[in-house]
Amino acid sequence: MRKLISQPYTTQQPHSSQHRSDVVGLSLQHESAEKQVSGEALFVDDYPEPQGCLHGALITSTIAKGTIKHLDLSEVQQSPGVIRVITYHDIPGHNEIGTIHKGDPLLCQHEIRYFCQPIAFVIAESHQLACQAAQKALIDYEETSEPVISYQQASQQAHLLPPHQMGVYQGQTFLANPINSVNIGAAYQGQTLLKPATDTVNISGTLAIGGQEHFYLEGQISLAELTEDGGIFIRSSTQHPTEVQNLIAEVLNIPFNHVTVDMRRMGGGFGGKETQAAAWACLASLGAKLTHKAVKFRLPRAIDMSTTGKRHPFFNRYELTTTDDGEILAANIEVNGLCGHSADLSDAIVDRAMFHADNAYFLGQACILGNRLKTDTVSHTAFRGFGGPQGMLVIEKAMQDLAITLQQDPLDLRLKNLYRSGKSVTPYGMEVEQTAELYDVLTRLETSCDYRQRRQEIHTWNQHHPVLKKGLALTPVKFGISFTATHLNQAGALIHIYTDGTVQVSHGGTEMGQGLHTKIQQIVAQTFGIPTDWILVTSTRTDKVPNTSPTAASSGADLNGMAAHNAAITLKERLLDFAVNHNECLSSQSTPEIKDGILYLDTAEIEWATLIQQAYLNRVSLSATGYYSTPKIGYDRSQACGRPFFYFAIGASCSEVMIDTLTGEMTVEQVDILHDVGSSLNPAIDIGQIEGGYIQGLGWLTTEELVWNDRGHLVSHSPMNYKIPSICDYPKQMNIELYDVPNPEHSIYRSKAVGEPPFMHAISTWCAIYDAVAAISEHQFIPDLDTPATGERILMACQQQYQWLTQHAQSTMVDHEADSEG
Incomplete structure (x- = not known):
């Protein structure tokens, strides 16, 4: 969008260097950075x-x-060339x-679903010849009915995906048809929700949330070769x-061990290359x-965008019952995901x-x-x-609406309703353990970004x-x-140590630019x-x-980092045991240590390569495998209760914007972010993820609009x-700071995941x-802003x-005239 006022952009990214000699915690350069800027990195x-x-x-x-x-x-x-x-x-x-539910044919048989x-798939001697030939297909269709695109269409036609396998409870809900829906919270918090009392406040609202195209720089692409054993x-x-x-093995009807997938790096993924x-x-x-030939297949951008899935659009509703000063007593929240023609990952999403x-609120x-709508x-x-973003957004809208209703500062309501001691259990029964840190993050950012003074200054500015x-x-x-x-x-x-002392590491995670x-x-x-x-x-x-999980759910470093660490521990203990037994100079009080490539063995110093x-x-043996599985987690979907997460990543952000009420133009004046990454593995990479995640989220909420016409x-x-x-569109001023507190859970070097939360x-x-729009009515009228x-x-x-404002002024005038006549 065009900027209202042109001025230089500035960014501050303070972070602690942690003042230590450890490799973990240093802001090392991305391992592919030089290759990528020089064009040597291979996608x-x-x-060839x-x-x-x-x-x-x-x-x-x-x-x-x-x-x-x-x-x-x-x-x-x-x-030609086909x-x-x-x-x-x-x-x-x-x-x-x-992958989970059926309904995704590789090639259409008869029924067109989107x-x-x-x-069909055309194979030709060149990409251009294949694309030109594909345009010559003659297809006669029978259009059966108008395609279902919107939430209103999907909900009216009760066009839902098959029933979910989580339990359905009979607590008060929005929908009268729970058969194809899932309800969490009633089992843990009781079957009957709090009934409105005379001294409570009741508000409700809806929010339509758009989807988002992944827009990875490298499109979908594969290069397949036949091996000598038919794999x-x-x-x-x-x-x-x-x-x-x-899936390749199942499509070709060959064993899994006949297929080898190699993935060095992606030019972005963001979830769009998971399934x-x-x-x-x-x-x-x-x-x-x-064909018994190698085949390369890449999607042109327009086809890629048209035939691949997006972020789910949602249509959400909320009802809140609060005390007269804004403490939430009860909540009904309904989230409706528009899933497309098949399930894909929609159950989990x-x-x-x-x-x-x-x-972050106790409800x-x-x-x-x-609900999962088809x-x-x-x-x-x-x-x-x-x-997660689509779920979070509805309660944040509710906070904004509640602030207007009660004429309070939204931050005061947020602080009042944060999870805290005695009110720290989620609707699905998981304890939020870092409640003090959650409060500290918000109040620390409130102080560092000078929220209260800026709130007063903005109020005065808007009046003029x-x-x-x-x-x-x-x-x-x-x-x-x-x-x-x-x-x-x-x-x-899998880790190999070679006899010159160099080390090769393989792990199950994929590199998509995230470091x-x-x-x-x-x-x-x-x-x-x-x-x-x-x-x-x-x-x-x-x-x-083998048998890897996707690099997703912000788990890449948590899972694969710990697996690599465990493999390295196995090898290190094996080497130290050998060193102690092979060298008799070690005293009983000494502990062997390897530091900066030197083995310190009592008074002796042995170089790493010599030890190897x-x-x-x-x-x-100089090879070892490592394995890791996340402890403590377990979630019973039939009871909608348990601990689905190992821990929570927390953070806070403060944004200031300016809008032109006559054109709708918007500019982001300043953004301050304080984000919890535990003990950072690499502060520079983590800050980059926070900055990039915010900008991608900014696009989702402001500029990126998916549009389908009435023909689908x-x-x-x-x-x-x-x-x-x-x-x-970048904020004029952006300040990012890491909340440097070790993860209380035993994660890899007490770090926390950083891929998704900053979004x-x-x-x-x-x-x-939303706040700027409401300022037109001096925060008297709740905006309608999807x-x-x-x-x-x-x-x-x-x-x-x-x-x-016009209607209110007219109503006030009528009331005044009536009072005068009386």
Whole structure:
């Protein structure tokens, strides 16, 4: 969006260097940074193509809902350079690639379920020839009915996904049809919610929340080669190599061990390559199997955006009962996820939205209901936050509305309702243990960003500026860390030490720019006591570390870092035992130690490389695997109660914005973030994740709007009409600080995950926009502002404020005249 006022942008990122010689905790450069700026870093499309490599392109549907009456591919097959055209008939194994629930065919058979659904796969001598040929398909459709796109359509037609397997309780809820919905809170907090009393305040509201395109810089791509044993070796841009491996094997009807997936780095993922990368890898592998040639398949940007899933749009409702001073006594919250044509990961995504509908607040007697609505669009999928942001946003809107209703500062209400001692149990029965730290984060940021004085200054400023209005908001974040599917909370690693002393590490996590390999390198170096330069973290491969979980849920460093640490501990203990037994000079009071690549053995000093050579000559194994599974977690979905998360990452952000009430333009004046990463593994990388997460969240809530027309076609399918934040949208002043308090749980070096939680700091910016709009009526009238808060939506919300002012003035005048006549 265009800036209202042009001025230089400034950023401050203070953080502690921790003043220690440890490798962990240092702000080391990203391990691929130099390669990436020099162009030496290899992504899938950069690897040399094998001789005779073929290329693939999709034939996709041009309708959103209907059936295929006739499919004519003769002109496609006769096109220049075309080697083969593949349909579902050619698949030797499964055509179904749904990972949890069925409903995701690799290639359409007869029924069209969404616009741009893959129907056939063209293999040609070049990418251009394949794409040109794909345009020649002649397809005759029968459109059965109008596609279901919106929440209003989906809810009216009761077009829901199959029933969830969590228990359904009979506490007070919004929907009368609990069969296809899930309700948490009633089991733990009692079956009957608090009934309104005469001295309580009752408010309610709704919020439509838009989806979001992942917009990774590297699109979906795979390069598959046939191996001599009839298997597949594939380079795939994926967050989940094991799932890609398994699905390829099932599609080709071969054993899992005949498929090897290699993934060195992605050019971004954000959840869009967790399940969504598998289809393209399967098609490339199918092409390689059928043609006996290597096949590269990459999606053009417009096709990528049209045929892959997005962040789930939601439509949420809330009802709060509070005391007259704003303490929440009871809450009814309903979250409705628009899931697309199939389930994909929607069960877990809506679950996480429900888990985070409380954000950082004790809701008293709470009932949280989640629905998964089916629409005739692409199947929506994982995206940074995984439903958590959509759940959090509704309670933050409720806080803003409650502040207007009670004429209180929103921050006072937030502080009043934070989890605290005696009121620290979530609606699903998990204890929030860091309540003191949660309060400390908010109050520390309140002081450091000078919230109270700025609130007064903005109030005065707004009184003197009828057109431009400023808004301010300070909001907390409490985000649960772990996969809510408990079995995914495990990881493996493999470490080799070579006889020159260098170390090679393989682990199950994938690098998508977030610095995971760099942190693993630091962890292993710290554990061994050697420099990071001696350690190489290799590409993620399914033949080195099998049965991996996706790199998602902010768990990459937590899981894989601990697995690598455990492997290094095994090797280090083995080496120290050898050193003690091999060298008789150690006294009984001495403890051997490796530091900076030197083994200190009583009075002796042995270089690392020498120790390794000695160990090899004495037949000591220099390889080890490591394994880790997250402790303490366990969640009973049938009872909607338990501990789904190992710990919570917490933080707070304060945003100041300015809007033009006549045009809807908005600028972010200042953002202050205080975020908890525990004992940071790498402060520079963590701050980068916080900054990037905030900006991506800012795009979700302000500029990025997904638009489907009434025929179910995605209109916003390119950078021309889908706008991620640009440099002009960056806050004029941005201050980021790490809350440097060790994780009380036994995580890797007492750190905390940092991938997803910072995304939700952008909620403070949306709340600040909300506050600025409400300033038109001097915070007397609750705004109607859905997300994303584009210029158009801000303008419409402003107009509603002006209309209320007019009606209020007229009503006041009528009342005054009536009083005069009386």
